[in-house]
Amino acid sequence: MKVNFLLISIAVILLSQWSNAQHIYSTHLKGCETSRFALERDKPTAIMDKEELQGLIVENINQETFKKLKGTIKLQIIAYKDNTSCLLSYENKTNKTASEIGIADLEQFIKNDLVWNRVTENAAVLVELKFKKGRVNSRRMGMSGKKGWHELDLN
Numbered sequence: 330m331k332v333n334f335l336l337i338s339i340a341v342i343l344l345s346q347w348s349n350a351q352h353i354y355s356t357h358l359k360g361c362e363t364s365r366f367a368l369e370r371d372k373p374t375a376i377m378d379k380e381e382l383q384g385l386i387v388e389n390i391n392q393e394t395f396k397k398l399k400g401t402i403k404l405q406i407i408a409y410k411d412n413t414s415c416l417l418s419y420e421n422k423t424n425k426t427a428s429e430i431g432i433a434d435l436e437q438f439i440k441n442d443l444v445w446n447r448v449t450e451n452a453a454v455l456v457e458l459k460f461k462k463g464r465v466n467s468r469r470m471g472m473s474g475k476k477g478w479h480e481l482d483l484n
Contacts, residue, residue: 333371347442353405361415369471374452375408383467389438391431396461406454414443
């Protein structure tokens, strides 16, 4: 039991140290400034209303595909202190390909037009979007030593 706790503790410490400039999801994109950023932990460090963020993302994917989309897309968005953004990585576990969804257009929207209300430190914002029958639910994820991977409380 003590060995498991020790191994988990070491893994969490190493992960938090390596989280700077690390791609979280399987598809890596280029062009983001990654010299220094942290994962969101217990509270969001990039502030935007959950429904507003979800709406902006959904508006910038292929709308014909959206109606038929089933599954989950996970986005790692770097939010910078100047309130701008960049899509660093994503994972597509849906019934449609990235090109059918329009990930390239979403990437450009995030880079050029997604502006946060406030960013307290450069941070990796982890957004999970679940699609089913023309509907979407989203959540923001964080990681901390005490909670591990968990949904952030946005209130």
